[in-house]
Amino acid sequence: MTQVTQVSTPAGRMPAPAASASGAGDDSAPRRRHPWLSPLVPVGGHARWLLGLSFFAVFFALWAAVTLGGFVPRTFLADPLTMAREGVTLFTQYNFLGDIGMTVWRVVGGFVLAAVLAVPLGIFMGAYKAAEAFFEPFVSFCRYLPASAFIPLLILWAGIGETQKLLVIFIGSFFQIVLMVAVTVGGARKDLVEAAYTLGATPRGIVRRVLIPGAAPEIAEILRLVLGWAWTYVIVAELIGSSSGIGHMITDSQALLNTGQIIFGIIVIGCIGLVSDLVFKLANQRLFPWSSIK
Known part of the structure; x- marks a missing residue:
C-alpha cells in the first residue's frame, strides 16, 4: 500500500x-x-x-473632405462652412428660431396627447386578456397604416392648421405605444403575481401594485423611442400645407436649391432629438433607479 504524503507550503496552502x-x-x-x-x-x-x-468628428471630417475637395458639386451637397453660414442667415433674417419653436410645440403636443391616451389602454390590454383579444386586432391593423397616408383626409377634415399636424403625430404614435405597452405589461413575471395573490391582493391591486411598477421602466423606455418617431411624423406633416416649422423651411429651401439650409435644418432636428433623448434617459434613471435599462 502506497503512503500518500501531503506537502504543504510555509503558509499552509498549496501554491497557485x-x-x-x-x-x-x-x-x-x-x-x-x-x-x-x-x-x-x-x-x-x-x-x-x-x-x-x-x-x-470623423463624420464631419469626411463630409468636409468630400465637399471641399470638389468630389461632389456644392449644388447637390453643401460643404460644412456653407451650411454654417446659411444657418446664421436663417436665424438672423428668417426667424428660424420661431420655426423651431413651432415644430417642438407640435411634437410635444401630439406626442403627449397620444401617450396620455395610449398608456392606460396598453396597460388595460396587457393586464386583462379579454381586453387584449378585443382591441389587439384593430390596434395591430392601424399600426401598419402610415401616418402620412392620412394627411389628405386630415386636411379635408381639419384643414391645414395646427389640428391637422397634431393629428398626424397622434396617429403615428398612438397605436405604436398601445401595442408596445400591452406587450410589456403582459410579460410580467408570473411568480410575482402569484405571490401577490398569496398575500391577499385583489385583481385591481395586482395591476396597481405589481404590473404597473414592474413595467414602468420599460414603458418609459417605450415613450423615449416613440418620441423619436414623432419627429419624423411632424416633418412629414409640415412638408404639406404649412407656413411655419422646420419642415416648411426645408420645403422652401428645396425650391431654391439651397442645400446648405436643408442640411442645417436636418442637423437642427437631430440635435433637438439627441438632447430630448438624453433628457429622457436621465429622467428614467432618476425615476426608476431599480431598472436595468441604461
Whole structure:
C-alpha cells in the first residue's frame, strides 16, 4: 500500500499554479487587455462621451473632405462652412428660431396627447386578456397604416392648421405605444403575481401594485423611442400645407436649391432629438433607479 504524503507550503496552502506565458487558463485575460472588444462589457461615462464625439468628428471630417475637395458639386451637397453660414442667415433674417419653436410645440403636443391616451389602454390590454383579444386586432391593423397616408383626409377634415399636424403625430404614435405597452405589461413575471395573490391582493391591486411598477421602466423606455418617431411624423406633416416649422423651411429651401439650409435644418432636428433623448434617459434613471435599462 502506497503512503500518500501531503506537502504543504510555509503558509499552509498549496501554491497557485503558475500561469502560462500565453495566458492559457485565465479567462479574464482577454477582457483585461481589450475591455471594449469584450461582449457586454460596460464602457465608462467619459469613454462613452469620447467615443460618441469621435464619430461626429470623423463624420464631419469626411463630409468636409468630400465637399471641399470638389468630389461632389456644392449644388447637390453643401460643404460644412456653407451650411454654417446659411444657418446664421436663417436665424438672423428668417426667424428660424420661431420655426423651431413651432415644430417642438407640435411634437410635444401630439406626442403627449397620444401617450396620455395610449398608456392606460396598453396597460388595460396587457393586464386583462379579454381586453387584449378585443382591441389587439384593430390596434395591430392601424399600426401598419402610415401616418402620412392620412394627411389628405386630415386636411379635408381639419384643414391645414395646427389640428391637422397634431393629428398626424397622434396617429403615428398612438397605436405604436398601445401595442408596445400591452406587450410589456403582459410579460410580467408570473411568480410575482402569484405571490401577490398569496398575500391577499385583489385583481385591481395586482395591476396597481405589481404590473404597473414592474413595467414602468420599460414603458418609459417605450415613450423615449416613440418620441423619436414623432419627429419624423411632424416633418412629414409640415412638408404639406404649412407656413411655419422646420419642415416648411426645408420645403422652401428645396425650391431654391439651397442645400446648405436643408442640411442645417436636418442637423437642427437631430440635435433637438439627441438632447430630448438624453433628457429622457436621465429622467428614467432618476425615476426608476431599480431598472436595468441604461
